[in-house]
Every structure is written in C-alpha cells, then in structure tokens.
Amino acid sequence: MNRKHLMLAVAAAMMSQSVLAADAKVPVNLPEYKEGQYVHQAPTIDDLMADESVNPELRKVILKGYDMFMNTQQFRGEYVFNDMNCKTCHMGEGRMNWSGPVWPAVTTLPDYRGKNKHVNSLEERIAGCFAYSMNGTPPAYGSDDMLAMVAYHQWVAKGAPVYEKKLGGRGFSHLGKTIPEDISYEKGQAVYEANCAICHGNDGAGQKKDGKVVFPPLWGDGAYNWGAGMTRIFTAASFIQNNMPLSKPGSLSDADAWNVAWYVNSQERPQDPRYTGDAKETREKFIDFHKHSRYGTEVNGAVLGQHDNTGDKPFLKPDSLKPRTFE
Numbered sequence: 001m002n003r004k005h006l007m008l009a010v011a012a013a014m015m016s017q018s019v020l021a022a023d024a025k026v027p028v029n030l031p032e033y034k035e036g037q038y039v040h041q042a043p044t045i046d047d048l049m050a051d052e053s054v055n056p057e058l059r060k061v062i063l064k065g066y067d068m069f070m071n072t073q074q075f076r077g078e079y080v081f082n083d084m085n086c087k088t089c090h091m092g093e094g095r096m097n098w099s100g101p102v103w104p105a106v107t108t109l110p111d112y113r114g115k116n117k118h119v120n121s122l123e124e125r126i127a128g129c130f131a132y133s134m135n136g137t138p139p140a141y142g143s144d145d146m147l148a149m150v151a152y153h154q155w156v157a158k159g160a161p162v163y164e165k166k167l168g169g170r171g172f173s174h175l176g177k178t179i180p181e182d183i184s185y186e187k188g189q190a191v192y193e194a195n196c197a198i199c200h201g202n203d204g205a206g207q208k209k210d211g212k213v214v215f216p217p218l219w220g221d222g223a224y225n226w227g228a229g230m231t232r233i234f235t236a237a238s239f240i241q242n243n244m245p246l247s248k249p250g251s252l253s254d255a256d257a258w259n260v261a262w263y264v265n266s267q268e269r270p271q272d273p274r275y276t277g278d279a280k281e282t283r284e285k286f287i288d289f290h291k292h293s294r295y296g297t298e299v300n301g302a303v304l305g306q307h308d309n310t311g312d313k314p315f316l317k318p319d320s321l322k323p324r325t326f327e
C-alpha cells in the first residue's frame with residue numbers, strides 16, 4: 001500500500017465504530033480510583049432519547065448543544081478560528097474519565113479558578129475553552145447557543161452530586177504532573193515520526209479532505225493556542241497515552257508519551273490571548289499555568305510564543321476574558 005492508500009484505509013477504519021471499539025481494548029494503565037471518590041456514569045444521547053421525563057423542548061436544546069460539542073466547526077469564523085471541535089480533546093462525547101469529562105464543571109461551579117483568579121460560572125468555563133482550545137471567542141453569555149452548550153453539559157452531569165470535589169477520573173492527568181527529568185525532544189520527535197505523523201502530518205498541521213478536518217493539527221495556525229490547557233506537558237502526555245495513536249490507545253510507554261508531548265508542545269502555535277507583548281513576561285505573569293508549558297522559554301534558539309501571530313483569528317483577546325471583581 002502506498003502512503004495515500006494507507007491514509008485512506010486508516011481514515012476508513014477510524015470512521016467505523018466497530019473497528020474503533022475492537023481496537024480500543026488495548027488497556028491504558030489508569031490509576032485506581034481513590035477511596036471515597038465519586039465515579040460518575042454520564043448518561044448518553046440514547047439515554048436522553050429514552051427518557052420520557054425530559055420535556056421535548058429541553059431535549060431539543062440538549063441535542064443542539066450536543067451537535068455544537070461534536071461539530072463545533074459549523075461555527076468556524078464565528079466562535080472557532082482553528083480546526084478543533086470540542087470532542088477533539090474531550091473524547092467519548094465529553095463523558096470519558098481521564099479524558100477531560102466535562103460534567104464536573106457543572107457540579108463544581110460557580111467556584112474560584114486560579115487560571116483567571118475570580119469566581120467562574122459554567123458559561124465562563126465553556127467560554128475559556130472557546131478562547132484558548134478553540135482559538136476563538138464564545139457564544140454570548142445568555143444567548144441561545146450558550147444555553148444549548150450549557151444544557152448538554154448539564155445533561156451529562158445528570159445524577160452527580162453538587163459541590164463534591166473528590167471526583168474520580170477528572171481532567172487529563174493520570175500520569176501525574178511531574179515532568180520526568182530525562183525528558184527528550186529528540187526521543188519525542190522519533191516517537192512522533194513513527195506513530196503520529198501519518199495522521200497529524202510531519203508539519204503537525206493535520207489533514208483535511210474536501211475542506212473538512214479529518215485529522216486535527218497539533219501545532220501551527222490550526223491548533224490550540226498558547227493559553228490552552230493542552231499546552232501543559234502533563235496534560236498532553238496523559239491525553240496522548242490515554243487516546244493516541246487513535247485506535248491504539250495505551251500503546252505508548254509512559255516515557256514515550258511524555259517525550260512526544262514535550263516535542264509537540266515545543267512547536268509554535270497561535271498566541272496566548274493573555275499576551276502582554278513579551279512571551280517571557282507573559283510566562284512569568286501566568287507562571288502557575290505556564291510552569292507546565294514551554295511557552296516563553298528558549299527552544300532550538302528561539303523563544304516560544306514571541307510573535308504576534310493569532311492564527312486565523314483576527315484579534316488577540318476575546319471580550320469574555322475580561323477580569324471580574326465584586327468590590
């Protein structure tokens with residue numbers, strides 16, 4: 001098979017749920033849930049359709065939110081300026097443990113968030129992923145589109161206890177947060193070329209077919225920006241080990257997952273919307289976040305993120321990122 005045919009075979013396999021399900025059996029070495037942790041079984045869309053207690057009007061709104069979550073590209077140029085959908089990172093329709101299940105935001109917010117140092121609502125948390133992960137700007141607070149998004153998040157949270165903080169499988173950090181001391185760009189590059197480039201491309205730009213994203217970019221203008229949670233090495237390492245290569249999750253060793261996350265997050269991407277004009281300064285200003293990323297550090301002779309490139313987004317800072325105080 002030549003490369004093109006192999007690619008199409010891979011794409012075809014990807015589209016087939018049965019193949020995905022069969023291959024997905026490679027076990028990922030996830031930590032045991034700790035005693036006393038709440039472990040959620042998020043309801044599905046099938047459950048929604050079967051639940052006669054849900055008002056038909058509400059069902060419509062939840063379904064719209066689901067559609068927005070799965071195919072966020074329908075808002076390309078409006079809310080989204082890169083090649084991502086929400087489900088691109090929140091695997092399993094945002095229900096999968098250790099892959100950033102979205103329901104905990106519903107049950108734990110409003111709460112104080114270190115990232116922006118004020119009390120956030122669920123709408124604002126969703127807005128954050130639009131501003132950083134989608135390199136975009138969120139639907140207006142209180143709008144029909146935002147309501148639909150919130151409704152889908154709330155549906156998958158059904159039955160979970162409110163304000164419970166001991167949650168099993170939240171976030172993406174099953175490998176823990178400590179970057180191994182012997183982490184290596186070169187080894188990461190080798191892992192990338194052997195396991196990832198076939199889909200995500202040698203240049204990290206992903207692949208499109210007939211203008212539609214088939215494989216999302218990992219860096220460059222179409223990728224998550226420098227303020228996104230995925231730029232943190234520990235987040236990417238765990239995401240990758242738990243989900244990638246697609247159809248072979250769990251096949252990378254811990255070391256390979258760390259190294260390839262290091263390599264991917266050493267590449268350029270659209271500017272952090274919190275940019276002050278100087279990447280080193282921005283890094284220091286948001287060091288609690290950026291101590292986990294390589295932003296504002298020197299890699300291969302250049303300071304990562306020292307540029308004005310916002311990708312396809314014609315502005316830097318969305319209005320939704322404004323500070324909020326109650327003084």
Ligand code: HEC
Nearest residue numbers: 084085086089102104105126129130133171172224229230
């Ligand atoms: C590039 C990857 C990526 C994309 C795309 C993305 N997210 Fe996220 N999302 C993350 C990461 C990383 C986190 C942080 C998880 C953590 O706390 O470690 C997160 C967290 C969240 C949370 C909070 C979950 C919690 O535990 O409280 C919500 C809600 C959320 N995202 C919704 C969305 C929505 C809605 C979209 C689409 C508009 C989206 N995300 C797109 C990576 C992504």
Ligand code: HEC
Nearest residue numbers: 010087088089195196199215216217218240244245246260
């Ligand atoms: C068979 C094709 C394929 C291979 C091989 C593959 N990926 Fe992916 N990757 C995908 C697809 C498709 C998605 C989006 C998942 C979805 O939408 O369900 C994705 C999503 C991602 C994401 C999150 C979204 C983004 O674009 O930032 C990261 C990070 C990622 N892959 C990294 C890797 C790494 C690292 C490897 C190699 C170890 C790898 N992938 C191998 C197809 C692949």
